[in-house]
Amino acid sequence: xxxxxxxxxxxxxxxxxxxxxxxxxxxxxxxxxxxxxxxxxxxxxxxxxxxxxxxxxxxxxxxxxxxxxxxxxxxxxxxxxxxxxxxxxxxxxxxxxxxxxxxxxxxxxxxxxxxxxxxxxxxxxxxxxxxxxxxxxxxxxxxxxxxxxxxxxxxxxxxxxxxxxxxxxxxxxxxxxxxxxxxxxxxxxxxxxxxxxxxxxxxxxxxxxxxxxxxxxxxxxxxxxxxxxxxxxxxxxxxxxxxxxxxxxxxxxxxxxxxxxxxxxxxxxxxxxxxxxxxxxxxxxxxxxxxxxxxxxxxxxxxxxxxxxxxxxxxxxxxxxxxxxxxxxxxxxxxxxxxxxxxxxxxxxxxxxxxxxxxxxxxxxxxxxxxxxxxxxxxxxxxxxxxxxxxxxxxxxxxxxxxxxxxxxxxxxxxxxxxxxxxxxxxxxxxxxxxxxxxxxxxxxxxxxxxxxxxxxxxxxxxxxxxxxxxxxxxxxxxxxxxxxxxxxxxxxxxxxxxxxxx
Numbered sequence: 001x002x003x004x005x006x007x008x009x010x011x012x013x014x015x016x017x018x019x020x021x022x023x024x025x026x027x028x029x030x031x032x033x034x035x036x037x038x039x040x041x042x043x044x045x046x047x048x049x050x051x052x053x054x055x056x057x058x059x060x061x062x063x064x065x066x067x068x069x070x071x072x073x074x075x076x077x078x079x080x081x082x083x084x085x086x087x088x089x090x091x092x093x094x095x096x097x098x099x100x101x102x103x104x105x106x107x108x109x110x111x112x113x114x115x116x117x118x119x120x121x122x123x124x125x126x127x128x129x130x131x132x133x134x135x136x137x138x139x140x141x142x143x144x145x146x147x148x149x150x151x152x153x154x155x156x157x158x159x160x161x162x163x164x165x166x167x168x169x170x171x172x173x174x175x176x177x178x179x180x181x182x183x184x185x186x187x188x189x190x191x192x193x194x195x196x197x198x199x200x201x202x203x204x205x206x207x208x209x210x211x212x213x214x215x216x217x218x219x220x221x222x223x224x225x226x227x228x229x230x231x232x233x234x235x236x237x238x239x240x241x242x243x244x245x246x247x248x249x250x251x252x253x254x255x256x257x258x259x260x261x262x263x264x265x266x267x268x269x270x271x272x273x274x275x276x277x278x279x280x281x282x283x284x285x286x287x288x289x290x291x292x293x294x295x296x297x298x299x300x301x302x303x304x305x306x307x308x309x310x311x312x313x314x315x316x317x318x319x320x321x322x323x324x325x326x327x328x329x330x331x332x333x334x335x336x337x338x339x340x341x342x343x344x345x346x347x348x349x350x351x352x353x354x355x356x357x358x359x360x361x362x363x364x365x366x367x368x369x370x371x372x373x374x375x376x377x378x379x380x381x382x383x384x385x386x387x388x389x390x391x392x393x394x395x396x397x398x399x400x401x402x403x404x405x406x407x408x409x410x411x412x413x414x415x416x417x418x419x420x421x422x423x424x425x426x427x428x429x430x431x432x433x434x435x436x437x438x439x440x441x442x443x444x445x446x447x448x449x450x451x452x453x454x455x456x457x458x459x460x461x462x463x464x465x466x467x468x469x470x471x472x473x474x475x476x477x478x479x480x481x482x483x484x485x486x487x488x489x490x491x492x493x494x495x496x497x498x499x500x501x502x503x
Contacts, residue, residue, distance in 0.1 A: 003078060004029045004073070005029075005072070006079045006080045007023045007070045009070055011086060012058075012087070014088040014089055014246075016089060016092035016166075017061070018056055019060060019088050020055075021039045021068045022054055023055075026079060033075075037049065038071045040057075040068065040069055063090070066087065068122065076272045077087065081259070092119055094116045094118065094124050094163070095162070096171060097113040097114060097160070097161070100174070102157070105182075106400050108148045110146050115162065116162055121166075122370070123164060123165070124163065125164055129147050130154050131147055134227075150180050154179065155179045157494075158175045159174050165479075177454060183267075184210040185266055187217065188204045193371055194371035195279055195371075197249055200221065205240055210261050212262045216236045217240065217242070218258040219255065220232065221254065221255050222254050224252035229256075232244050247276045251276070251476075254465075255274065256269050274371070277370075278311075279305050279371070280305075280373050282299065282302075282365075282366045285299065290474035293354055293355065295351070295353065295354070295379070296352075299347070301317070301469060302341060303340040310340075312337045313335070315333070316352075316363050317332040317361065318330060357381050361377070361378050363381055383498065420442060424438065424452050424453060428474070429476045430473055431473070435469065453465065
């Protein structure tokens, strides 16, 4: 007997740190039965033995290229080595990727990660991102990878798997959770107040901020008559208001607002139009004439702006507080205009007409730009009455005297007093001047420098006197009444008459 012939090499197949080699027994065993086979790797000289094909060689390094030869052994010895096998690279699936970080977008997320340190001995061909919840996936060959189809406002986490020629790794550790965001909805309730060369805007935050906090608002404006939109430079801020300045008075402007978050700028709000002008304040001071048909009202208009401005003001009389000027139910209406310097008070008396005695409302409106100031006050108009002297004539050359006869006696429900009794400054009308005089003596000790303020003569200036004053508020002595009072004040019969009241 002699040593066997060399085996015939077959195929080497890689595994995880190993290779499986097939071969065929030699045709000539050398005259002695073959007792085993030995497979040897190159490089490394690692071996595997066995009694038949195939034989596995272990201990190989994944990622290293190997070839193999086989020898046959009988009782005499070892054969020569077979021919060299095909080359193989042992490998396994990659380790899991690491450091997974997700960044939200509009219905999507961008997921970044680090490739695994160990690719399993085979080049990684792809990565797969999976969302939770939903199981939405994204596939790519490198970091980052975008996952689409997600829902804005939802909270997600993400895991990553790596794939090579051998297979797919286990999942990575999940990323921290994120809530997807998009651009915000449009701001709502945009409103504006015209000012002097300015318009003060206010609005409400969007109903949905896109899943990301609002970081700024962008205000745009343009001339209503044309032009392009301009951004008002007010810096960065989240307060839902802005005062747009450096506008031209009496020019109409359009305004709109956008909300901004980390994703971007949302859609525009609805538009409004405003015309800046010098702001005004209007005050109804008093009624200097409440005897129908003519009504006289003292009004003050103040220019609160920084420039002179021509104000148009409208006044009217209606029968209710809610019936405003121009509403179709004006009893009287008139309009005028006036240039007023900055911080100037314009005092005027506005004349109106009513059809007769009764309760009414006086309204006055001052327009500046597209805004206005407004005031209203109720009043009671009285009918003018006269006190007519009457006399008797004597026959036969006899003479006649004259007797003053009041025409309309009234019995009030509060202590009696003549209009002249509460007309403290004797200007023939009971108004705010008399009220101011009474306040000056309010609850002060007796005696009073102006004895008329103690209307009911109880040595106190209190709510009783105040009620009497209010009862006569706005009443005016007619010419005949004024003369009548003057006669009484100089005549011998004045006291009995002064204790009666006539309107």
